[in-house]
Amino acid sequence: MDELLGTATAPDARSVPHATPFVTTDPSVSDDELNQQIAGTFTQLINQAHDLGQDVASHFGLTGSDAKALFMLSAPMTMKELGAKMGVDPSFVTSVADALEKRGLARREPSERDRRSKNLVLTREGEKLRDLICGEVMARAPWRPLDTGERHCLLGLLRKMIRLGGR
Amino acid sequence: MDELLGTATAPDARSVPHATPFVTTDPSVSDDELNQQIAGTFTQLINQAHDLGQDVASHFGLTGSDAKALFMLSAPMTMKELGAKMGVDPSFVTSVADALEKRGLARREPSERDRRSKNLVLTREGEKLRDLICGEVMARAPWRPLDTGERHCLLGLLRKMIRLGGR
DNA sequence: AAATATAGTTGAGTTACTCAACTGTTGAGG
């Protein structure tokens, strides 16, 4: 966890691996303007992505949260872990797990190490549906119009934002 | 990896104005993997940004939607326009407008051209609060760790995604 | 053995919406 930054003094080229943007810094745009424009497009994109998720999920008869959980359960994990990964309260994990179990997409398996905790495991059905949904989302993902190079660049920027922007 | 640096072809420059990413396309990462990783970081960022919005809004005693509306009302507009901009149902605009009006942050002004429609206008208070919130959000925005060049690059990519990725 | 912490559940409440049905206004066609 603590390779957080590598170093604060590292050159930019290293901080965003695989994506070294050589940019024509346009001096006609002030920093404030730039930030405003990023804020605008960013929120638009967030809405777009959110709607995409909802749309695809409901198309397959799931709520957005259920689909999100399905996606994250590629590897089995305990309720607590899923809650942490989804960033939600444990009680909400219960209702999501209930929903998935009711549809036969996942099951709770008692942990052997700790009888308080339960592992969530996808069933075959669950895996199949996850793959279907995943494919549909990818096919309509917002980065569809970007070429490979641009995608690498995007990933680098996203990672830098997450590493340093969290909290 | 570095040997490819700078070999990116010039034509890319046209596709994303003001942001010309010369990218080291790493062949060790498959397209599928790349997309998966983008999907993961992207959803993480979306959550982060969403939480930021909620957090700042509630810190100022507003709901997230109210703050969003406040931000978008920099220029006055009709309910319908605000609904379109926020991407929500007209009926929800009513409740947001009610909330803002009740707090004295905005008021409904009857349109002169069309007596069915009403313009939403921020009060002085509304403008002050919007600026406060805006400042707070900017100070904690996820692109905080990006330098100016990287921000231009990001904006270019975001715009390309919105222009071509939307429905 | 007792006290405390932890994993998960239940129930109540909130926020952020949508949808269907209604009111008052407008604009186009007869």
Added chain:
DNA sequence: CCTCAACAGTTGAGTAACTCAACTATATTT
């Protein structure tokens, strides 16, 4: 001018996506 469909906004009911407080059943610490 009159009608009538389309439209802006509102109301009320319902849903999705949560949180919070309180509880149960284990686990860990003392």
